[in-house]
Amino acid sequence: QVQLVESGGGVVQPGGSLRLSCAASGFIFSTYGMHWVRQAPGKGLEWVAFIRFNGNDKFYADSVKGRFIISRDNSKNTLYLQMNSLRPEDTAVYYCAKIDDPYYFDYWGQGTLVTVSS
Amino acid sequence: QSALTQPASVSGSPGQSITISCTGTSSDIGSYAYVSWYQQHPGKAPKVMIYGVSNRPSGVSNRFSGSKSGNTASLTISGLQAEDEADYYCSSYTTSSTWVFGGGTELTVL
Numbered sequence: 001q002v003q004l005v006e007s008g009g010g011v012v013q014p015g016g017s018l019r020l021s022c023a024a025s026g027f028i029f030s031t032y033g034m035h036w037v038r039q040a041p042g043k044g045l046e047w048v049a050f051i052r053f054n055g056n057d058k059f060y061a062d063s064v065k066g067r068f069i070i071s072r073d074n075s076k077n078t079l080y081l082q083m084n085s086l087r088p089e090d091t092a093v094y095y096c097a098k099i100d101d102p103y104y105f106d107y108w109g110q111g112t113l114v115t116v117s118s
Numbered sequence: 119q120s121a122l123t124q125p126a127s128v129s130g131s132p133g134q135s136i137t138i139s140c141t142g143t144s145s146d147i148g149s150y151a152y153v154s155w156y157q158q159h160p161g162k163a164p165k166v167m168i169y170g171v172s173n174r175p176s177g178v179s180n181r182f183s184g185s186k187s188g189n190t191a192s193l194t195i196s197g198l199q200a201e202d203e204a205d206y207y208c209s210s211y212t213t214s215s216t217w218v219f220g221g222g223t224e225l226t227v228l
Binding site: 035037044045046047050059060061062063095100102103104105106108109110111 | 119121150151152154156158163164165166169170175205207209211215216217218219220221222
């Protein structure tokens with residue numbers, strides 16, 4: 001069965017950096033695009049970034065463009081999100097999600113909490 | 119990248135039907151048949167209930183149905199059950215090669 005397990009969350013000061021990981025299993029990771037989606041405490045879902053199956057194309061929400069970098073290592077079945085210049089408004093649970101056709105999120109991880117605070 | 123517009127809350131009694139609307143623009147809902155709906159219970163990850171406007175994944179009850187007209191999509195839940203009480207989010211692919219979610223709708227089963 002498909003499993004997505006996020007890790008790397010924690011508390012970081014404003015301006016700091018953090019790298020999230022998402023370990024995938026139960027499907028052929030190298031053939032599917034992957035997303036990061038976040039949810040601030042008590043708020044709705046916000047799409048963050050997408051990377052195509054081969055890593056060649058990456059897309060970002062305006063709110064994180066230039067600060068976050070999505071990447072993947074298909075040899076390790078792992079998705080990453082490098083978060084730089086973090087702001088208090090980046091505080092959220094970050095989910096990784098697998099894409100399926102047509103353009104929807106079919107499997108989600110359990111999420112990892114990132115808190116940006118001094 | 120403005121969020122899609124959903125009502126903040128809807129409610130219904132067991133057995134009744136409710137509809138949640140999701141309004142976007144010609145740059146998202148109006149351009150593609152790539153609308154999906156997600157159910158989220160407190161403290162849990164979202165679960166897809168509808169994809170491609172009106173398709174149900176395997177295992178999702180046929181009480182859930184979706185539709186779209188112009189820039190507005192809708193999720194209908196018939197025969198409301200207590201377990202349907204949750205937050206619901208719509209999502210659409212956009213002409214900017216990005217995705218956008220609605221603000222979410224809290225469903226209360228009275």
